[in-house]
Amino acid sequence: DLYNFRLIKPDTKVYGIIGKPVGHSKSPLLFNAAFKKVGLNAVYVHLLVDDVEKFFNTYSAPDFISGCSCTIPHKEVAIKCMDTIDPIAQKIGAINNIVRKPDGKLTAFNTDYIGAIEAIEDGLRESNGSSPAVGSPLAGKLFVVLGAGGAGKSLAYGAKEKGARVVVANRTFERAKDLADKVGGQALTLAEIENFHPEDGMILANTTSVGMKPKIDDTPIPKHALKHYSLVFDAIYTPKDTRLLREAKESGKIIVYGTEMLIRQGFEQYKNFTGLPAPEELFRELMSKHA
Ligand code: ATR
Structure with a gap:
């Protein structure tokens, strides 16, 4: 019951993690639990992506992806597809968090x-x-x-x-x-x-x-x-x-601990996606339960 497909409606916001491989990621578990708790009409899915440039060119319509997390091997190549990039993420040369602004533009951050x-x-x-x-x-x-x-x-x-x-x-x-x-x-x-x-x-x-x-x-x-x-x-x-x-x-x-970096980068992603404070206790609980 990672995603409750019956709750997905035309106006449901779609988030996801793009990567290859991606199936092991715990992010859908964390974000869907958080969306449910707060009552947000949003879903977060695994997105197995081979060619990140093609992905962004194909799905650039603002009504599809509202934001995504980005993992191996796309953290560097995805930079090319962004409209704006956080200045430090630009210097690092890697992004892991992409948010679609209301004007449709893609903005990227490095929450690591x-x-x-x-x-x-x-x-x-x-x-x-x-x-x-x-x-x-x-x-x-x-x-x-x-x-x-x-x-x-x-x-x-x-x-x-x-x-x-x-x-x-x-x-x-x-x-x-x-x-x-x-x-x-x-x-x-x-x-x-x-x-x-x-x-x-x-x-x-x-x-x-x-x-x-x-x-x-x-x-x-x-x-x-x-x-x-x-x-x-x-x-x-x-x-x-x-x-x-x-x-x-x-x-x-x-x-x-490295786990502290991992969980806190998730808090930042949640804040960037929703504009809300991250449900830190919930994230910590789920991480320790499913580690
Ligand atoms: P990441 O993106 O996780 O930082 P990376 O870009 O592959 O991964 O970098 C791995 C780092 O671990 C590098 O600094 C690498 O040193 P080199 O630049 O000399 O390759 C370092 N590293 C990997 N194996 C190592 C080893 N056995 N001893 C010392 N350093 C090692």
Whole structure:
């Protein structure tokens, strides 16, 4: 009973997730439950899309899709089909949230970076007891991003936007250098990170796939080197408790889970689609029940 087709009427708003593969996505479950709870005349479906440009050219009529989420492998190509793009999403070069405005125009966002950065900001605030009104707790902090792929870009641009000083460390140095240059930061190889400690209280964000299932005994940085950090975030969510996060916790660090980025990026998508606050408790409940 993922979609209740009997409730779909000509004026029902249609949302969906476009991707390939897409069947595994939990988004229809979350969004349909939320629409039902709030009483919105809307449905959210799985949309298996091969050719994203053809998809947008074919279904560009404003009476079809009201908005969609965008996953692998379309996050980059879909940019070409948009009318307007959020400036940071444009810099990152990837979008995952598309909203059709009342005038029919397609506007795109990247909610991944917002989800990750807000989770990290809240982690810092909880530990120092400051209120959200005070400004970003990332301002002025040294923010170390491990990895320079799609997720690495999101974290690096997001951190820069909040006033952090950014360091990018990657196995392939050239990719670290490219990204670091774009955000006005410093580049390192991943191997150099063990001995990199210009100051204490740094923030660490892992966006490499090191430690992901099935190689759960791997970690991108040795435990002893974590002592120079105050907070450790891991974008990996399979498993939730990566070796990196377990060791950070054992070392007394604030830890922020990849699942937190995942769920918060969903909150942002819901807000962009509906203009309403996200039903956060409902999303969290369903995520933990169906994980
Ligand atoms: P995503 O979009 O999830 O960031 P990606 O673009 O494929 O995925 O990037 C994967 C990141 O993990 C890259 O930074 C990659 O390093 P390279 O640029 O050197 O390829 C990093 N990565 C993957 N496997 C790794 C490994 N075994 N050791 C170190 N880094 C690794």
